[in-house]
Amino acid sequence: MGNQEVLEFAQHLDRSFFIDNENKAWANINEALPIGYGQTISQPSLVAQMSQLLCLDSDKSVLEIGTGSGYQTAILAHFSKHVYTVERIPELGNRARQRLDSLGYTNISYLIGDGSAGWREHAPYDKIIVTAAAGRIPEELIEQLGNRGIMIIPVGPPSLQELIMVTKDQEGKIFTQSIEYVRFVELKGKYGW
Numbered sequence: 001m002g003n004q005e006v007l008e009f010a011q012h013l014d015r016s017f018f019i020d021n022e023n024k025a026w027a028n029i030n031e032a033l034p035i036g037y038g039q040t041i042s043q044p045s046l047v048a049q050m051s052q053l054l055c056l057d058s059d060k061s062v063l064e065i066g067t068g069s070g071y072q073t074a075i076l077a078h079f080s081k082h083v084y085t086v087e088r089i090p091e092l093g094n095r096a097r098q099r100l101d102s103l104g105y106t107n108i109s110y111l112i113g114d115g116s117a118g119w120r121e122h123a124p125y126d127k128i129i130v131t132a133a134a135g136r137i138p139e140e141l142i143e144q145l146g147n148r149g150i151m152i153i154p155v156g157p158p159s160l161q162e163l164i165m166v167t168k169d170q171e172g173k174i175f176t177q178s179i180e181y182v183r184f185v186e187l188k189g190k191y192g193w
Contacts, residue, residue, distance in 0.1 A: 003052040010048035010075055015041065018069035018099060032183075037089045039185055041069045042131065046182065050129060050152050051075045053165055053179065060126035063144065065115035065187070070096030072131055077105045084108075084122050086115035088188055116189035118144040125149060132187035133161040137176075147172050154184040158193050 016027035018041060023033040032040040042050075051072070054062070056079035067073055067087035073096060076083045085108060087093030093112045100108055111119055115130075117140045124146030130138075130153040137155055145151050149168045154161040163179040186192045 006051050006056060006075065006079060007048050009078055010044060010051065013071070013074060015044060015071060018071040018074075018096075020095070035069050035092070037092060039068055039089065039092060041071050042184075047072050047075065050131075050163070051079070053152050054127045054129060054150055056080050056127065061122070062127040062129065063119055063122070063125040063141075064129050064131065065118070065141070066131035067093050067096045067110070068131060070099045072129070073100060073108060074103060074105065076129070077108050080107070080127070082107045082109065084111070084119050084125070086111045086113055086119055088112070088114055114189045116140070116187055116191045120144060127151070128153075130154065130187065131184065133158075133182075133184040133193075134187040134191040135193050136191060137164065137166060138187075138191045142166065142168075142174060152179075154182050158186065159183070 016024050030043045030045050032043050035041050062076045062080045062083045064085040067085040073085050090112050097110050116138050123144035126149050128151040133154040145168050147170050151166040153164050155164050156162050160181050163182045165177045167175045
């Protein structure tokens, strides 16, 4: 999918639909907003950018770590063959599933659990996106990334992280590239702070 298509879809996706609390009124501003349980819905520009960096394709599978509100998931599902999404907080994961079901998405599989270990059962994945910050890149996710795959993940300490693009070539060699500085909530589990 072209980057312009992803950007246009993201711009027209109603972010307020994915927010259940008093922050719904602020859905149109380009800021991260709290969605409860210590989690946030990322700012629309960053969600669009991370989606574009993945080079989404209707023939490719995506592993998403951190379903959250389901906002990023909707974009992934619209432009991918299948999305496997993992959320550790049952209330958020179940609510996101209800929202995405109501939007008619049938190409999403859901798991409530520790996303830092990925979802080995359906690996390898063509694309992996992590929407929480890790202290370092999880080895399990690198293993679950298919050859010629792309992973986008924030890595670094609590105050500020680097958005890293990890690519795996045809032979399975890993390359990393720093995109920009970002601020995300913590990826809980083995790779948290």
